[in-house]
Amino acid sequence: MPKISFSKGFTRRSNTPVQSTSSSRVSSQDTFEDDLKRTKKGLAKKARQQLGGYARDAISFGFPRSHFILFIVDSQLVRGVFYDRSAIVESGILDLGKSKDRLIFSKMIQQLRGLSPEALGIVPGFNTSFMKDPTTLQYPGPANDNEHPSSGKIQGSFYTCPYGKKETRTVKVGRVLFRSNGIFGQGPLVMRVKCVCEGSGQCVWCGKKLVLKLSWPSKTQASEKTFMYECKEKATGEHAWVLNHLPEIYYSFDIDFSAESPQAQLKEIFGEKYEMRVVRGIIMEELHPLSSLETERECAQVFYDIVQCHHWAWKYPQILHRDISEGNIMVREKNGQKYGVLNDWDLASWLNTQNEVSTSKFRTGTKPYMAYEQHSSQWQGPHRFRHDLESVFYVILLLVSLYSSPTEKVRFPSTGDHRYERWHKQDDGVLLGQKGNIVCAGNWQPFPQPFFSGFNSWLIALQRSLLYGFIGLNMHIMMEIDAQQARENNEESMGVPYFDDDTLGGHFSYEKVVSVMHRFKKEELNTRGREWQKILQVPV
Incomplete structure (x- = not known):
């Protein structure tokens, strides 16, 4: 694979946590703002934002890829920008008014044209017509709210993955079921697939409804299959009920980036400042989304199932999920019943390794559903089980506020997007303020859509538990500060009572949440364990 080289003298500019891990921008020592002093004021910032949007869309919603390369051009000034899920790397400025820089730029374009699909970022293993003949690509038609244009290019393609030590397996890709709305595509891509050898009678996947999930986790992150294996080891006897609420994984594989890849070169240049990732694939049972539910009570049961499953995983195999979101709550239909399934354990962690995780990686999750505290730049972790329970609260809140039924999203033509809808695009500072106005407000009220009116009492009760908990936490912090100041002044101070941060002083524990959620509209839901x-x- 040809090497991609921008310029010498790269340095780290910033470390900005986004979603599941930290993301850094790395650049030449002179910032783009300095380089472009001759241009319009604010151009560099606007150009970065625009290119960042293009790159995010390409990585999140385009054909499955590991990185993306763009050029920012202003008159005769050009800069190359490399985006992947760990960093943004900017080259030095080229002035096309200079013959030397024009030669460099032309060679860069020539080199890029000669790169293989994998070198350009396409995930290895895909076989589709446009990769052989780019002329088959057509300009996409009008935007579709339910499907991105690239989904049509993925559907019908073939994907060959490693199987065992030396073998491979090939699947035909069907419909794209899920794309993460996360920053720089750090979430998974889920596609319906069918094994090409199905019908042979010897295929272990024969007759099963399958999906392929591709993700790009840190190389050091334990695989979802590892966590599920430990769960199955514990799920015996009276614990067997939890199997109905966990994903069924048939096969898992990792694809490392080669020594010649841009990722390997960045790791060599920046060392620990650059997080090395892998392409991780999982062949698993197809589950159903929340939109498959038909009644308000079915929705309530699924959310209650998720809390029960989460508690079991935390207590017995001692695993913390750390990424509760609408897309990670699925439904399994079995023997005429519907069960809530806690899916996507890609960002999970063992409880006994929490203290070994760097603070930059505590801030995991999908932004609209992340816990209030996690949006603060001063928050240093660790990720606690109550943060996941708070995420369940936000999943419920956004569903019942933004949807008129499990399948129909409400449109707000007169006022634009609902304030919760904007959470998908807003930064941590804004989300910290908006979620603080919920969990720290004594007069907060939810406004669920009529179909979901039964969730009003749940949301009020859960919000009150969070409110009382944060009041207690703030009082505890004030007492600690007062005690510290008294010690520094050699004054006598009263002892600071113990405060259980895991449960916000007992106000937001599993027991509190279950006491709210085991009934819906005054009727008992199914308690599984x-x-x-x-x-x-x-x-x-």
């Missing part, structure tokens, strides 16, 4: 059945005194 024997442990909670005993606590709630629910007849078996």
Whole structure:
């Protein structure tokens, strides 16, 4: 694979946490603002934002790819920009008014034209017509709210993945079921697939409804299959109920970036400042989205199932999910019943390794559903189970506020996007303020759509638990500050009572959340595990 080289003298500019991990911009020592003093004021910032949007759309919603290369051009000034899921790398400025720079730029374009699809960022293993003949690509038609133009190019293609030590397996790609709306495509891409050998009678995947999930986690991140294996080891006897609420994984594989890849070169240049990733693929059972639910009570049961499953994983195999979102809550239909499934354990962690994780990686999750504290630049972790429970609260809040039913999204033509809809695009500072206005406000009220009116009591009760918890936490912090100042002044100070940060002083614990969610509209929901059945005194 040809090497991609921009310029010498790269340095790290910033470290900005986004979604599941930290992202850095790396640049030449002179910033773009300095380089473009001769141009219009603010151009550099606007150009960066525009290119960042293009790159984000290409990586999140385009054909599956690991990186993207763009050029920012202003008159005769050109800069190359490389985007991937760990960093943004900018080259030095080229002045096309200079013959030397024109020669460099022409050679860069020639080199890029000669690169293989993999070198240009396309995930290796895909076989589709436009990769062989680019003339088959057509300009996309009008935008479709439900599907991105590239989905049509993925559908019908073939994907060959490693299988075992030396073999491969090939699947035909069907419909794209899910694309993450995360920053720089750090979430998964899920596609319906069918094994090409299906019908041979010897294929272990024969007759199963399959999906292929591709993601780009840190190379050091344990795989979802590893976590699910540990869960299955524990899910025996009276714990077997939880299997209905966990994904069924048939096969998992990792593809490392080669030594000649841009990623390997960046790792060599920047060392620990650059996070090396892998392409991770999982062949798994196809599940159904929340939109497959038909009644308000079915939705309530699914959310209650998620809390029960999350508690079991935290207590027994001691795994913390760390990425509760609407897209990670799925539905399994089995024997005429619907079960909530907690899916996508890509960002999970073992409880006993929480203290070993760097603070930059505590800030995991999908922004609209991340816990209030996690949006603060001063928050240093760790990620606690209550943060995931708070994420469940936001999933419910956004669903019942933005949807008139599980399948129909409300449109707000007179006022534009609903304020919660904007959470998908807003930065941490804005989200910190808006979520603070919810969890720290004594007069907050939800306004669910009529179909979801039964969730009003749930949301009020959960918000009050968070409110009382944060009041207690703030009082505890003030007492600690007062005690510290007294010690510094050699004054006598009163002892600071213990405060359980895991549960916000007992106000937002599993017990509190389950006590709210085990009933819906004054009727009992299905409590799955024997442990909670005993606590709630629910007849078996």
